[in-house]
Amino acid sequence: MEVQVRVARNRLSVDTQWTITRILDSLRLADAPALASVLRLTGRSGGHNIDASLYVADALTKIDREDVAPETVDGPAHLDDADGLRGLEKLGYLTVHDLAYETSSASYLDEGRSLTAIRVLRPFHTVGVVYRWRRALIGPADEWDIVTQPGVIWPGVYVHGAVGDYRSRDVGLVYAGPPELDTDALIYAIREDSDVFTCHAVCDRCGADWYAHDGSWIFRAIRAHADFDYSDARRHDGTTVMCPEPLCVAGRVGFVVG
Incomplete structure (x- = not known):
């Protein structure tokens, strides 16, 4: 993939976001809105949305409002704030594989970029819950509501792209193939088709x-x-x-x- 360069007196670079978009388009077999919604809640690098608590369960296990009531013992698994996407990996739902990471200082990118493969091993779904304290700020919450239910995330390999040298910004997420898809082949394809060096x-x-x-x-x-x-x-x-x-x-x- 040849890329036209931005040329100026103090610049010789290519548009990083454009390269990520081209790569994702070349790998896309389908969109992945359910997993994309989960990624927005968890955050790419760990730690999820501070406004919502995230719970996860197998695809066939329904999560109702009472299942996530305060102090519930036998409810669905809660994703810890510090774990984010890695929490789903610890629970055995998926594995995370780095496909590419390049900085602007060692390439012709105008900012850094990263591509990550997410291999979903078994179907699951999540819910986001907001808790509210009306009467007191200590003890269990008085009210709670399920605010997000993205749907079932099915097994397969998904590729996530982001840009940024110091703080990443999402560009997109695509379904790239079945769970047995070889991630080493993806790494090779990205290097061959998107040489930014x-x-x-x-x-x-x-x-x-x-x-x-x-x-x-x-x-x-x-x-x-x-x-x-x-x-x-x-x-x-x-x-x-x-x-x-x-x-x-x-x-x-x-x-x-x-």
Whole structure:
């Protein structure tokens, strides 16, 4: 997947969110609204929505309002605040596999990106419950309501994409295949189809070209007289710069990542 580069005096990068969207679209067999809703409640990196307590049970086990009453002993499993998605992994409902993690400092991305495979092993569902204290702030809650019931999450491999170097933001989630889908094959496909570590620069007039790697602005000559440093590029215009070749008068150098 070749990606057009954003070119400016202080920028040489690609749109990270666009690359994630393209990857998810290529893997998508179906949308996954139920699991997406659970991810929004749990939070990608652990810890769920502070306004709702989250409970989980097997798909055939119904969760009613009385099952989540305060101080109920035999109710459904409660997902601890600190565990988030990992809590579902501890309960044996799914496993989490990192497919890709890249930062903007070591690639041509304009911000970091991450792709995660979630392998659901057995069907389950969750409910979100809000508790309220009307009479006193200590002791069991006086009122409670089930506020979210996303539906059953069925076995399969789901791929989640997010962007951000320091704080991630969700881009999307797709159903990518059955539970036996090989995640190593997914890793290979992502690396092959979405290379964000190599940038190819080519002059449209003289044909000179250069390559740079791992986010570097130093382009090594392939069919050119010398290397060139993008920091020294001149006459930026759109997505091109003036060709640095000494005998090329009107050439424009364009950049492609991938």
